[in-house]
Amino acid sequence: MPSDAAAGVESGQFSDIEDLTASIHLARVTGQIIEKVYTRKKHVETFLQREQRLLLSLKQWMQALPKHLRLRPDGITPKHIISLHLQFNQCVMLATRPVLLHALIELQDIRDPAAGWKNRDNVPQAVVTLSEACIQAGRHSHSLIVNEWINGSLPMFGYFYSQYLFSSALVLIISSLLPFGNLSDLGLFETAIEILRSMSTHGNLAAAEFYANLDRIKQCLGEKCTRSTSDVHSSTEQQIPRHTISDVGAIQFGPDIAGGNALSTTDHPFPSTAMASGFTTEMAFQEPTMQEFLALSDIDLGPLDPTGIPVGDADATNAYSLWTE
Numbered sequence: 001m002p003s004d005a006a007a008g009v010e011s012g013q014f015s016d017i018e019d020l021t022a023s024i025h026l027a028r029v030t031g032q033i034i035e036k037v038y039t040r041k042k043h044v045e046t047f048l049q050r051e052q053r054l055l056l057s058l059k060q061w062m063q064a065l066p067k068h069l070r071l072r073p074d075g076i077t078p079k080h081i082i083s084l085h086l087q088f089n090q091c092v093m094l095a096t097r098p099v100l101l102h103a104l105i106e107l108q109d110i111r112d113p114a115a116g117w118k119n120r121d122n123v124p125q126a127v128v129t130l131s132e133a134c135i136q137a138g139r140h141s142h143s144l145i146v147n148e149w150i151n152g153s154l155p156m157f158g159y160f161y162s163q164y165l166f167s168s169a170l171v172l173i174i175s176s177l178l179p180f181g182n183l184s185d186l187g188l189f190e191t192a193i194e195i196l197r198s199m200s201t202h203g204n205l206a207a208a209e210f211y212a213n214l215d216r217i218k219q220c221l222g223e224k225c226t227r228s229t230s231d232v233h234s235s236t237e238q239q240i241p242r243h244t245i246s247d248v249g250a251i252q253f254g255p256d257i258a259g260g261n262a263l264s265t266t267d268h269p270f271p272s273t274a275m276a277s278g279f280t281t282e283m284a285f286q287e288p289t290m291q292e293f294l295a296l297s298d299i300d301l302g303p304l305d306p307t308g309i310p311v312g313d314a315d316a317t318n319a320y321s322l323w324t325e
Contacts, residue, residue, distance in 0.1 A: 001021050001024065002017050002020045002021060002024075003017065004017050015080075016069075016080070018066050018068075018069060019069055019080055019081075019084065022061070022065060022066075022069060022084060023084060023087065025061055026061060026084075026087055026088060026091060029054070029057050029058060029061060029091055030090075030091055030094065032054060032057065033054055033091060033094050033095045034094075036050040036053075036054060037050065037051075037054070037094070037095060037098060045298075046301055048126055048301040049298055049301050051095065051096070051099070051130060052293065052294060052296065052301060054095045055092075055095060055096075055133070055285070055290075055293075055294060056294055058088070058091055058092060058095070058285075059285045059294065061088070062088065062282050062285070069081055069084060071085055079148075079153065082144055082148065083160070085140075085144065086141055086144060086145070086160070086161070086164045087160075089137040089138075089140050089141040089144075089164070089168075090137075090141070090163075090164055090167060092133060092134065092137035092284070093134050093137045093138060093141075093167055093168070093171055094167075096130045096131065096133050096134035096137075097134050097170075097171060099126075099127055099130040099131055099134070100130070100131045100134045100135070100171060100174055100175075100178075101174070102127065103123065103127050103128075103131050103178060104174050104177060104178060106123075107123070107177075107178060107179065123180070125289060125293075126293060126301075128180050128289070129287070129289045129290055129292075129293050130293075131178070131180065131181075132180065132284065132287070132289075133284040133285075133287075133290060134171055135171055135172070135175045135181055135182075135185070136283065136284040137168075137171070137284065138167070138168035138169075138170075138171030138172050138175070138185075139168070139172065139185070139188065141164050141165070141167070141168040142165070142168045142169070142172065142188050142191070142192060145161060145164060145165050145168075145195070146191060146195070148161070149195055154195075154199075156198075156199055156202045156204060157199075157202065157203065157204050158204075159204075159206045162196060162199055162204060162206045162207040162210050163206065163210070165192050165195060165196060165210070166192075166196065166210035166213070166214065168192065169188075169189050169192035169193065169196075169214055170214075170217075172185040172186070172188045172189045172192070173185070173186065173189045173217060173221070176189065189214075189218075192214070193211065193214050193215065193218065196210050196211040196214065197211050199211075
C-alpha cells in the first residue's frame with residue numbers, strides 16, 4: 001500500500017494516503033465482484049453464498065473507513081470523498097443488480113398465471129433484500145451527483161460521474177416498476193436523463209452515449225413510462241422518500257450558460273447537500289433483513305442464480321450490454 005510522505009512541507013504535495021488505500025481496497029472488491037458475479041466460470045459456492053461474501057466485504061470496507069473520509073452531513077464534503085462514496089455505491093449496485101433484473105423479469109410475468117411469482121408475498125426474501133440494497137445505492141448516488149450539479153461543481157467532462165449517473169438511472173427505472181420499489185424513482189430517472197443531456201451538449205462523449213441509451217429505454221417503456229409519470233403527479237398517497245430528489249415535474253432545465261446551470265425550481269426545490277449526505281448506502285447494511293441475510297449459514301442460502309437468464313435474440317443482447325455498464 002502507499003506509504004505516508006515525509007513530514008514537513010513536502011507532505012502537503014501528496015494525496016491523502018488513506019484515501020488512496022481505501023480506493024485500492026474498493027477496486028479489489030470490484031475485481032472480486034466481476035469474477036464471482038459476471039464471469040461464466042464454474043463456482044463451488046452458490047450464487048447467494050458469493051453475494052453474501054461480497055456484501056460482507058463491502059460492509060467491512062465501510063466500517064473500516066476513517067472518519068475524515070466519511071460524508072459530512074453538516075458541511076461541504078470534498079469532491080474526492082464524494083467520488084469515493086460514489087465508487088462504493090457503484091460496487092453495491094454491481095454486486096446486486098443481477099438480482100434486481102431477475103426480480104423485474106419474474107414480476108413482469110405476473111399477468112401470466114403459468115409463469116413468474118403470483119404476488120409480492122411469493123418473492124423470496126433474499127431477492128427483496130438484495131434488490132432494496134441496490135435501489136438504495138442508486139438513490140444515494142443520484143442524490144450526490146444532483147447536489148454536485150446544483151452546486152455547480154459537477155465535472156461536466158468527467159467520465160465516471162456520467163457512468164455512475166447512468167448506472168443509478170437504470171436501477172431507479174426498474175425500482176419504479178417493482179412492487180417493493182418506489183414509483184417516485186421514475187422522477188429521479190427523468191432528472192438523470194436531463195443532466196446527462198446537458199453534459200452531452202457540453203461535449204462529453206461518454207454522457208452522450210449514456211443519454212442515448214437511457215432515452216432508448218424510455219422509448220421502449222413507452223406508455224408504461226408515461227402512465228407512471230402521470231401517477232406520480234396525481235397520487236396523493238404516494239410519498240417521495242425523504243432522501244430522494246423531488247419529482248422532476250417541478251424542475252425546469254434551461255440552456256446551460258457560462259457560470260451556471262440555468263436550473264430553477266418551483267414548489268419542490270432540490271434537497272440541500274446536508275440532506276443528501278445524511279442518507280448513506282451504509283444504512284442498507286443496517287436493515288434487519290440485510291443483517292439476517294449476512295448472518296445466514298451456507299446451508300440456509302438457497303440456489304438462486306439470476307445470472308442464468310438466457311440472452312438469445314439481438315434485442316436481449318443489446319439490453320444485456322446496457323446492463324453490464
